[in-house]
Amino acid sequence: MLDFDQADSSGSETKDRKLKLYSYWRSSCAHRVRIALTLKGLEYEYIPVNLIKGGQFDPDFKEINPMGTVPALADGDVVISDSFAIIMYLDEKYPEPPLLPRDLHKRAVNYQASSIVLSGIQPHQNLAVIRYIEEKINTEEKTAWVNNAITKGFTALEKLLVNCAGKYATGDEVCLADLFLAPQINGAINRFQINMEPYPTLTKIYESYNDHPAFQNAVPEKQPDAPSTI
Known part of the structure; x- marks a missing residue:
């Protein structure tokens, strides 16, 4: 039996077929995809996968994503299970509004900023890693590990973006980098209590995210599987 909650699929057909997002409320990777879906104006069925209770290891979910991670997106018979791949798929299938600027330098900065989060920060703070460190060593070492990765x-992000940021990471339009930065900064502040004073550029653009409806609707505490008290 599935360990995650299967949402009611009645009335799930849209013009084509409603997308299905397998998500966990506090996953920053799933958070990125929620922002992309909302920016594109796409309706989707939210299917919670409880990472704390081990829903990611359920055999039925492993059929959807053999890696046992969230997010996973089902678009009819097409299933994609990596946040970057999902976002690029959505941007190519639903090109408005575009997530990549036409300017090649700004486009490269978007890829670079996204990569810093995707490979340089988030993997070091994900649930499996910090649980392992805490179990094998201690809580203090876990905290130091996470703080080092984030800082x-x-x-690096502060130096990269200081000369090209506008309202958002690379100007006054939301782009790819913003989808990666918003969840990462949110988690750093609210989950890991990182002091943002050394990062004025990141702080400024994060304030813009907090004023944008697509970013507001995607925050962890507004997801259907979020606990009533956080």
Whole structure:
């Protein structure tokens, strides 16, 4: 039996077929995809996968994503199970509004900023890693590990974006980098209590995210599987 909650699929047909997003409320990877879906104006069925209770290891979910991670997106018979791949798929299938600027330098900065989060920060703070460190060593080492990964990445992002940021990461339009930065900064502040004073550029653009409806609707505490008290 599935360990995650299967949402009611009645009335799930839209013009084509409603997308299905397998998500966990506090996953920053799933958070990125929720922002993309909302920016594109796409309706989707939210299917919670409880990572704390081990829903990612359920055999039925492993059929959807053999890696046992969220997010996974089902678009009819097409299933994609990596946040970057999902976002690029959505941007190509639903090109408005575009997530990549036409300017090649700004486009490269978007890829670079996204990569810093995708490979340089988030993997070091995901649930499996920090649980392992805490179990094998101690809580203090876990905290130091996470803080080092975030501060190293944020220092690089601050230098990368300081001369090209506008309202958002690379100007006054939301782009790919913003989808990666918003969840990462949110988690750093609210989950790991990172001091943002050394990162004024990141702080400024994060304030813009907090004023944007697509970003507001995607925050962890507004998801259907979020606990009533956080």
